[in-house]
Amino acid sequence: MNSDLGSCLRLARGLLRLYGLAVASKHRGVADHLLCALEQLAKSEPAIEQVLDRAYLWGIGHHGSVDPHTPRAEP
Numbered sequence: 001m002n003s004d005l006g007s008c009l010r011l012a013r014g015l016l017r018l019y020g021l022a023v024a025s026k027h028r029g030v031a032d033h034l035l036c037a038l039e040q041l042a043k044s045e046p047a048i049e050q051v052l053d054r055a056y057l058w059g060i061g062h063h064g065s066v067d068p069h070t071p072r073a074e075p
Helices: 003-024 028-044 046-059
Strands: none
Touching: 003 028, 003 046, 028 046
8 A cells, every 4th residue: 555545544534533423423514524525535546435435324324333443243
């Protein structure tokens, strides 16, 4: 993994964690801005799409882990 991709992935994972916190604490406006930031990042780096997909799932009520390093619980 090159350093640019590594930096983008770290940024995306950080945004995902913040997004999860915003959703959980019902700060929808903040969550929307963080989701937009993830979408913009995914446009420039396709590898970020997996992180973005997790944010979409979190936002629609799939209560998997927000931390991309923590395995999701099986239903």
